[in-house]
Amino acid sequence: MLKKILFFVVIFTFGFVFAQNKSFIYELEFRPSLTKDSISKERFVLDVLNGKSIFRTIEEKKSDSTFHATRRLSFTTTSFKDFLSVNKDLKSGNTHKFIHNFRNLFTIKIEEELNWKIEEETREILQMKTQKVKVIYGGRNWTAWFTSEIPISDGPYVFRSLPGLILEIYDDNNDYHFSLVQIKNSDGKLYDKDKALPISWKQYEKLALDYFSDPTREINGKNTGGSMQIIKWQDENGREFTPNFKEMNEREQKKIHENNNPVELNHKIIYPG
Template identity: 45%
Template sequence: MKKNIILKAFLFFYFIIFYNHVIGQNQLFKYDLEYKPSPLQNNTIVEKMVLDVENTKLSIFRTEHEKKSDSLTAKTGLGLGRKPTFESQFYIVKKLADNEVKKSIKTMYSEIFSVNINEKLNWEIFPEKSRIRTFEVQKATVNYGGRNWIAWFASEIPIQDGPYIFHGLPGLIIKISDNENNYIFSLTEIKASEGDITYRPKSSELTWEQFEKLSENYYSDPFATLKSMGIPIKVDDGNGNGVTPDLKILSDQMKKKIKENNNPIELNHKIDYR
């Protein structure tokens, strides 16, 4: 018991020293995102996410894969592959000084679109406290995207930010989940960010209605753009040979995947794919 108290105290003071060292720098917060891609199944996916914070004014939330891709794009003009479905993309750009939050979507054709998140976060803070790892955390709740969320924030980290679109609490959000545990964001690591923060370039802005229309058109014919451009499509046959696929079969496979993995964070903007 005594050893545990000493260990916790050591970790706490180590964190304070470390945090004071990096407070003036760009910071990187790593989160695990565990989510259910399908509302009809209990299987979950765990994504390694990164929250880059620049002087507490700009923050970028994305997967580690997307962070690497953005860095490569800045250096070479070519990035890594992206997810073919929209519902499983979690790329968020926050400019908190300007009260601006955008959800970024990248298509399989490297088109970049964004949706302004105008839904206000009306937090309710409770006196209830707990401990997550070395952090003393306090409870708060909010409704966003048609889901009820429970957050635990640490006032000892004076950054009013957190994973995904969530921000505005008097301390960093250490953990947040919806009340049905479809989405669970958990802080795993804090470190100083290395170099400049690079992120996606300016995108075409859409309303939610336009985004939903884009999603429906994509679902109806995922390869419509390639067809209209007359670009030949080749896939690997498993032996390193490029072969022309049956686009109907590929489209049906894509539509099946989109339909089965239709559990977006913004439940109030869920599309009824048929």
């Protein structure tokens, strides 16, 4: 009996160490707009190390890696954007998502509990046995499939706290569908993000509405504290010109209206107009 227990302990430990040295690549298929049938795709990477994990786009990971090497930011956005990047402490259960606003980085602590309901149904994914579970998060009903063959209590985005890795998860409307598509060797480094300013969901809403009211504020010279006011705009022939910021604002505001289908429906922002 003792030998059998030791065998399972060794197998579990080997599986955990194996998983700690891997990067898990997920593909997200999602519907940005509720008024259009178009589906967008994005690839993310989940890295797990020493009880912590980061879920982010592949582009973001490259940027974070560059920052750790050079201390120079290489990834910025001129919009107020949720890239669905998340930092998790698997020991304490603390989960934070990141929001980008130009050169600023904000973080929101996820307080919502994940009350999983494990079901009997199983299926094979990537040659691994998985089990079906359900959960409610962000005003959406989710179905997930996890495997105990990879003994990491984690998964894509904010999803965690199961006895194994989540390989696939999707909401009932199929607006968001995360699928594990590849497992790669890791260099053993997490490349954590630089300091982010903590905000609440209420503050997030205010920042989003402020951005909506003037999307080009950081580049049109109105933000006197911004560094981008010194930009000189040039056409393809090198001639300087002044952009039509009014038209740029109107295009961005239209885009925001048309692509307002966030993961957290319970925090969906109602924009004016």
